[in-house]
Amino acid sequence: MARARGNGRPGDGHISRITRLELENWRNFRRVDIQTEGRVFLVGPNASGKSNLLDVNRFLRDIVAVGGGFRAAVERRGGVSTIRNLAARRNPHVGIKVTLGGEAGQPAWTYALEFGRTRQGHPEVKREEVTRDGKTIVARPDADDERDPARLSQTFLEQVNVNRAFRQVADFLLSVRYLHIVPQLVRDPDRSVGRSNDPYGGDFLEQVAGTQVQTRRARLRRIREALEVAVPQLQDLELDHDARGAPHLRGKYEHWRPQGAWQSEADFSDGTLRLMGLLWASMDGSGPLLLEEPEQSLHPEVVRYIPQMLGRLQVRRSRQIWVSTHSPALLEDPDIGLDEVLLLTPASEGTEVRQAADVEEVSTLLAGGATLADAVLPQTRPRGVEQLAFFPGGR
Amino acid sequence: MDEAVLRRLCEHVGSSLGAVHVKGGKPRLLQRLGGYNEAARFGPWAVLVDLDQDRECVVDFVRHWLPNPAEHMRFRVCVRQVESWLLADREQLSAFLAVPRATVPHDPDRCGHAKHEMVKLARRSTRRAVREEMVPRPRSGRPTGPAYSARLIEFARERWRPDVACERSESLQRCVARLAELTAPS
Numbered sequence: 001m002a003r004a005r006g007n008g009r010p011g012d013g014h015i016s017r018i019t020r021l022e023l024e025n026w027r028n029f030r031r032v033d034i035q036t037e038g039r040v041f042l043v044g045p046n047a048s049g050k051s052n053l054l055d056v057n058r059f060l061r062d063i064v065a066v067g068g069g070f071r072a073a074v075e076r077r078g079g080v081s082t083i084r085n086l087a088a089r090r091n092p093h094v095g096i097k098v099t100l101g102g103e104a105g106q107p108a109w110t111y112a113l114e115f116g117r118t119r120q121g122h123p124e125v126k127r128e129e130v131t132r133d134g135k136t137i138v139a140r141p142d143a144d145d146e147r148d149p150a151r152l153s154q155t156f157l158e159q160v161n162v163n164r165a166f167r168q169v170a171d172f173l174l175s176v177r178y179l180h181i182v183p184q185l186v187r188d189p190d191r192s193v194g195r196s197n198d199p200y201g202g203d204f205l206e207q208v209a210g211t212q213v214q215t216r217r218a219r220l221r222r223i224r225e226a227l228e229v230a231v232p233q234l235q236d237l238e239l240d241h242d243a244r245g246a247p248h249l250r251g252k253y254e255h256w257r258p259q260g261a262w263q264s265e266a267d268f269s270d271g272t273l274r275l276m277g278l279l280w281a282s283m284d285g286s287g288p289l290l291l292e293e294p295e296q297s298l299h300p301e302v303v304r305y306i307p308q309m310l311g312r313l314q315v316r317r318s319r320q321i322w323v324s325t326h327s328p329a330l331l332e333d334p335d336i337g338l339d340e341v342l343l344l345t346p347a348s349e350g351t352e353v354r355q356a357a358d359v360e361e362v363s364t365l366l367a368g369g370a371t372l373a374d375a376v377l378p379q380t381r382p383r384g385v386e387q388l389a390f391f392p393g394g395r
Numbered sequence: 396m397d398e399a400v401l402r403r404l405c406e407h408v409g410s411s412l413g414a415v416h417v418k419g420g421k422p423r424l425l426q427r428l429g430g431y432n433e434a435a436r437f438g439p440w441a442v443l444v445d446l447d448q449d450r451e452c453v454v455d456f457v458r459h460w461l462p463n464p465a466e467h468m469r470f471r472v473c474v475r476q477v478e479s480w481l482l483a484d485r486e487q488l489s490a491f492l493a494v495p496r497a498t499v500p501h502d503p504d505r506c507g508h509a510k511h512e513m514v515k516l517a518r519r520s521t522r523r524a525v526r527e528e529m530v531p532r533p534r535s536g537r538p539t540g541p542a543y544s545a546r547l548i549e550f551a552r553e554r555w556r557p558d559v560a561c562e563r564s565e566s567l568q569r570c571v572a573r574l575a576e577l578t579a580p581s
Contacts, residue, residue: 308544316524356536
């Protein structure tokens with residue numbers, strides 16, 4: 001794929017980001033049509049579908065991934081009937097359309113996929129379309145599909161021999177990374193068994209170990225420097241292998257002993273591990289980065305600087321970053337644009353998604369001196385949340 | 396950003412910051428001012444806030460919010476925003492933003508809106524990253540770009556020279572003098 005050049009800027013033909021996302025009947029969304037910028041902050045109550053929205057990007061990635069494919073991607077999610085929105089009526093199919101591009105001079109691509117199931121219950125492509133600058137590159141079903149409907153069990157996107165005309169799109173979708181580090185999994189001694197590319201960080205240490213030595217050293221050094229503020233006791237950070245050959249992170253902590261004390265990841269705090277994972281992921285890869293509630297286990301003063309860090313990352317590495325969050329400290333950043341914030345509001349027909357820039361009340365509150373957190377979080381506050389205080393009931 | 400500036404100023408007068416209370420927004424900070432003032436009866440406190448467009452005159456502003464300052468309280472108001480103090484080191488700032496020095500205002504204390512001035516400068520930068528980080532997109536609804544604060548924190552920490560800036564900004568000069576009183580043995 002198009003790799004970053006000297007100054008970290010991508011080469012020609014590189015796609016920087018998803019600029020528009022349209023969904024129909026995807027899980028708890030009946031219909032979504034949103035523009036997305038370089039950073040995308042998803043804000044909504046619990047169970048409003050923030051993870052499901054991030055999952056669209058992972059789904060597309062799973063189609064392209066080695067050992068993946070359309071059918072596996074659908075089945076991994078419990079099949080078409082689980083993916084399809086319960087309120088789906090007129091159109092019984094699930095539809096996804098992404099518009100890709102982002103920078104002047106870059107071609108604008110669209111990739112659209114609509115799928116349902118066959119009588120036997122297998123996932124089936126109902127429509128697949130690719131355009132470049134408005135010109136149609138692929139339009140399925142085509143004459144061959146009519147003759148041989150079995151072809152519709154696969155997308156063109158996943159097939160190397162037919163996706164050549166839009167390989168950039170496939171490469172871009174393949175570059176999507178998802179991260180939601182669960183510290184317990186990183187520490188789990190059996191973590192390496194059968195996991196690869198585990199979004200929950202089960203293979204985090206293997207990933208670190210699998211990186212070229214020099215790159216790894218440079219990254220660990222930068223992580224330690226970045227952690228200087230949040231974890232000032234940490235003096236050194238390196239990768240080590242135990243007797244069984246399993247990789248471990250070792251950190252040297254400032255200590256009452258003059259030499260300091262070495263600790264392995266088993267002793268790192270949840271916050272330290274999550275922050276390390278976040279920093280590692282930000283340096284690893286060049287495609288869209290999906291972060292699930294990066295604020296977890298971190299001090300609010302550390303969280304406060306996450307948006308700035310992501311802002312720099314997005315500009316300097318031309319990388320799109322999607323973040324789901326509940327955190328007031330994160331949303332207090334005055335440099336988060338209203339066009340970067342998506343508000344998820346559950347309704348009877350499925351969750352609605354709006355850009356904060358389109359919600360008049362938000363701009364009015366900001367003009368009056370409120371922070372984005374003040375303006376946005378009440379919009380997503382669960383109704384009747386005070387009932388929780390009465391739990392458990394009875395006398 | 397205010398924290399980074401204050402930190403540099405404290406270093407400049409030979410002191411260092413203790414606990415920092417970042418209050419995310421002026422209204423919230425002013426609400427808590429009474430508590431800080433109470434604490435300043437017993438130890439040194441410095442509170443930094445932007446005047447913005449609130450009032451014409453700093454003296455009025457201070458009288459309104461802090462009529463009875465405690466002995467160790469130093470309540471400093473930037474006229475009108477902390478950016479004006481950064482603008483006051485013209486040479487370093489123009490190099491940092493990659494803009495001609497002549498475009499950096501001569502009298503930062505008189506800038507009606509230093510934040511706008513800073514963004515206006517960044518817009519002229521020959522470096523793409525400066526523009527994209529500091530200048531807001533048209534639909535963002537914000538006065539500043541996505542990593543505006545990060546850029547200026549970097550500038551305040553690594554490039555900005557308080558002593559040079561003092562020569563151009565009287566308000567900064569006064570702030571430095573007041574901070575120096577806090578650290579001077581009494």
